[in-house]
Amino acid sequence: MLNHFVDLVLTLTMLGLVCLVGTVGNLLVIGVYLKQYFFPQKHRFRRKYAKSLPDTNGALCLESLNDKSTKGVTEDDCTFMRTTGTPTFFILVLACVDLLVCCFVVPLTFYMEYVEMKPPNDVWCKIHAFVCVCNTMFSALLVIAIALDRYLAICHPLHSMLTMKRAKILTTALAIFCIIYGFLGIGTIQLAPDSSNPTEMVCTDTGDLLNTTQAQKYFYLIVQKGNTASFVMAILFVLILYSLILKVVIKAHRRMRKLHEQSTFPRRQSNNLGQFTNVDDAIDSSYMTEDLVSSAEPKPARLRMRFSIRGLRESGLWREMRSASVLFVVAVVYIIVFTPSLLTANKMVSFTLIGYNSFFLNNMSNPLIYCFMSRAFRAKLATLFSGLCIHERATSEDELFGQTTRKRPRLTIQTITNVQNGSPI
Template structure:
C-alpha cells in the first residue's frame, strides 16, 4: 500500500469518527425524548447505537491499525479488532431487513398488528446474538500467529513459481531459494506456530477448509440482505402506487359512488292518527305525534352528524398515519440504499472481484456517519429535537 493512501485513509476516518459520534449522539438523544415510540423508532435507536459504537470504537481502532500498518504484538488485539468489524456489519444488515419487514406490515398489512414493541426487542436481541456468533467465528480466522507448515510450503511455492519459465535464470532462482531457506531451520519452522507480528488472515485455529467455507457464507449475508431489502421495498412501493391509482380513479369518477340511505327512515315518517269523537283531540294527538316525530328526526340527524364527524376524523387520522408510515418507509429505504452503496465496493474487494484499494475499501464507514443527516432532513420530529438542543446550547 502506498504511503499517501494510508494518510488519506487516516484523515477521512478521523473525520468520520468525529462527525459520526456527534450525529449519532444527537439521534439517540432526539428519539429517546419522543413521547410516542413506534416500532420504526426502536429500530432507528438500534441503528444509532450500532453506528455510535462503530464511530467511537471500531473506526478509531481501524485508524490505529492503519497507523501501525497492522503490525501488532498480541494476537488478542488482532482478534478483538476483527470481532468488532465483523459483528457490526452483519448486525446492520440484519436490522435493515427487519426494518423493511416492519415497514411492509405497517403499510401493506396495517391491521395485522404483527410488529409490537415486545416483538421488536426480541428481534433485535436475536439479531444481536446472531451477529456476535458470526463475529466470534470470523475473528478466529485472523491473528498474528501462522501455521509453520503453511509458511514453509508458501516459501517454497513462491520461489518455485517465480522460477518457472525462466530457464536462463533458473540457477539464480534456485540459489535465491536456497539462501532464503538457509535463513530458516526447517525443523524449527515445523515445530510450533510463530508470531509474525502482523494482523492478517490465519487459518491456524479452524483450518483452511473451514476458513474458505466460512468466508463465502459470511459474504453471502451481505448479498442476501441486499436482495431481501430490495424485494420488500419494491413490494411496498408497488402497493403504494396501486393504492394511489385506485384513489385517483375514485376521485375522477365521483358519479360511480353510491350513497346508502338509512334503513327504515321512510316507514318511521308515517303519520299515526287516533280515532276520537272530539275532532280537537284528533288534531291534538296528530300534532303531538307530529312534533314527537320531528324531535326524533332531529335527534337522529344530530346523531348521524356526530357519527359522520367521528368517521371523518377517524378517516383523517388513518390517512395521516398512513402518510407518516410512507414517509418513514421512504426515509428508511434511503438508509438501506446508502448501506448497499457504501458496502458494495468493500464486498467486491473482499471477494477479490475487483482490485483492492485501501481508501475505497474503508469508505464503507460513511454509512455510519450519514444516517443522522438522513434523519435530520426527512424527520420533522427529529428536526424539532435538534432545534431544542441548539436553543439550549445558545442560552
C-alpha cells in the same frame, strides 16, 4: 491503482471524519429521541403551538395544555405514542450501534491501519476481527429487520405482527447471534511473519497462510462467505420488500385519483349545463331550477373527497409511508457503501485500503439522512437545541443571583466587625 501512501492518507482521513461526524450525529439522534421519550410534554406543547400559528394569520398565539380540550390532548398523546413505535425503536438501535462503532471500532481501525496491521501482539488482531465481523453481520441483519417491519406495517396494517415487544426480542436475538458469529471470526486471523519482511509480524487471514490445515481454510471460507451471504440477503430483502411497498403505494395513489375523477366529473357536467342555459333564453325556469339543484349535488361528494385525502395524510398508513421512505434511503446507502468492501474482501477488484474500509461510512450517514429527509427530526433537533440554550441561560442566571446573594452576608459581617472594632466606615 492508488499509491500506497496516498491510499493510507485517504483512509486515515476518512476514518477520522467518520469518527468525528458519526459520534456527534448519533449523539444528537439519541438525544433527540431520548428527550422526546422522557419529556413528551415539551414536544406536545411545541406541536400545539405550531398548529395554532396558521389559524392566527401570522399573529403570535401561545396556548397552554390546560387551554386545550380533552380531545386535543388525547389526539396529541396518540401522536406521541405513534412516534415511539417500531420505526423510532429501530432508529434508536441504529444510532446506538453507530455510536459504538464510531467511538470504539473506528479508532481501533485507525490505529491498525496507522501501524499497517502490525500491532505489538496478537490480541489486537483478534479484537479487530471480532468487532468488524459483528458490525458487518449486525448491520446486514438489521437492514433486513427494518425492511420486514416496514413491509408488515404498510402491506398488512390490520395484522400487528411485529409489535414493540417482538421487535425488541428480534433485535436482541440478532445481537446475540452476531456476537457468537464474531467469536467465530476470531479464528480467521492471526499474527504471522510478513511475506515481504519475515522479521516483522503482521495480522494475516488464515486463508492466506501456507502452514494452515485444510480445516482452518474451510473455516475461514465459511465465516467469510457468511458475511457475503448476509449482505446479498440484505440486498434481496430490500429490493423485494420495498418493491411490494411501492406496489401498495401505487395502488393507493391510483384509487385516490380515480375517486377524485369520479367526484369532479358531475361538477364539470353541471357547469356545462349552466353555460348552455345562459345561451338559450327560451328555456323554462323549471329547467333552471333543476340545473341549480344538479349543480349543488356534487358538493357532498367533493367534501367527502377532501375528507378522504386529509384522512389519508393524517392516517397511520401515511406516516408509515414517510418512515419507510427514510429507512429505504438508509438501506440504499448501506448497499452503496458496503459494495466496495464486499468486492475488495472477496478479491473481485484490486485491493485498496479506502475501498476495504468504505463500509464505515454507513455509520456516519444515518444522521445526515434524517436531517435532510425528515422535517419532524429537524423540528425535534431544534427543540433539543432550544431546550439546551434555555437551560444554559437559566443556569448562568442562577449562578449570577447565587453570587449576589453570597456577597451580601459577607459585606454585612464585615461591616459589623468594623463597627465593633471601632474602625471608620
